[in-house]
Amino acid sequence: MALHCQEFGGKNYEASMSHVDKFVKELLSSDAMKDYNRARVYLDENYKSQEHFTALGSFYFLHESLKNIYQFDFKAKKYKKVTGKEIYSDTLESTPMLEKEKFPQDYFPECKWSRKGFIRTRWCITDCAFDLVNIHLFHDASNLIAWETSPSVYSGIRHKALGYVLDRIIDQRFEKVSYFVFGDFNFRLDAKAVVETLCAKATMQTIRAADTNEVVKLIFRESDNDRKVMLQLEKKLFDYFNQDVFRDNNGTALLEFDRELSVFKDRLYELDISFPPSYPYSEDSSQGKQYMNTRCPAWCDRILMSHSAKELILKSENDEKIVIYDHIGPNVCMGDHKPVFLSFRIAAGAGKPIANVHKCCVVQ
DSSP: EEEEETTTTTTTTTGGGHHHHHHHHHHSSGGGGGTTEEEEEEEHHHHTTTOOOOEEEEEEEETTTOOOOEEETTTTEEEEESSSSSEOOOOTTTTTOOEEOOGGGSSSSSTTTTOOOOEEEEEETTEEEEEEEEEEEOSSSSSSHHHSSSSSSHHHHHHHHHHHHHHHHTSSSSSOOOEEEEOOOOOOOOOHHHHHTTTTTEEEEEEEEETTOOEEEEEEEEESSGEEEEEEEEEEEEEETTTTHHHGGGGGGGGGOOTTTGGGGGOOOOOOOSSSSHHHHHOTTTTTTTTTTTTOOOOEEEEEEEEHHHHHHHTTTSOOOOOOEEEEEETTSSSSOOEEEEEOOOOTTTTSSSSTTTGGGGGO
């Protein structure tokens, strides 16, 4: 069981990071986890190091039924058998069992202390080797800027960062293996196209700042029906009059505007999405299904994989539906993001066609 967290310690991490260690210890010792007799936990808690801090947390729990599991040591370039439970925190740079990088500051100059980056680990179960990559990409800083162009400038920044990660995990330093990349990609719907569709019959009013003449608000009104307001758009406001459009049939009518992954179709695969947009949900504990009016709802949280990883899990599927891609807590407040999960089985021998993968099981 692999659990990838982003913004670990919460938005107020300086105050909240003190709760993290207690949470992790309670999780590892909980009754629900008693059958997972080995674990590796990697927490980037060193918020004082702005140069390196990513606020990523990666948890790996190994069930007692799995006998031979190995983890790759990136420094020694060999696999090591996983035993016991170990927690690594604070500075992860010295841990050879992972690769961690924070994106360069010039990727997103608007954000002075961006915490975006990735953590990569490599595993081998029987004859299957694969990378698990925890990722957090850049957000949309302004709804108004996102609306200006199609695709948005922010989409281009995420494209560059994700391309960097994919190039990094298949470069020449290590043997190529299948990979799963999952976390908060911050993928957004094409804002211009969405607004044009949702407000196709509306008229637009532009409000500018008196001193700078900068656009600060857009108001879309119905042409008739007493000029009812349909949508109000500000830097951090996306107030659409009917949230049902994002929930009905799991929002599938809007999937056509989810376009950011299309440029990576030769490198990444994703199972069909059958759950509603995962962000931005209300943080009011009594409003589990309600979206906040801050951003256009979007499928930010995703589980993507290489095409060889796709073959690995789909060839193991028989008549039962054992591959499930869904979200967690549809009616419960889970914070502003709903967690997304992928559940699958790998059949014994499924990894053998991947060249040299079986070598991992003969090293110390």
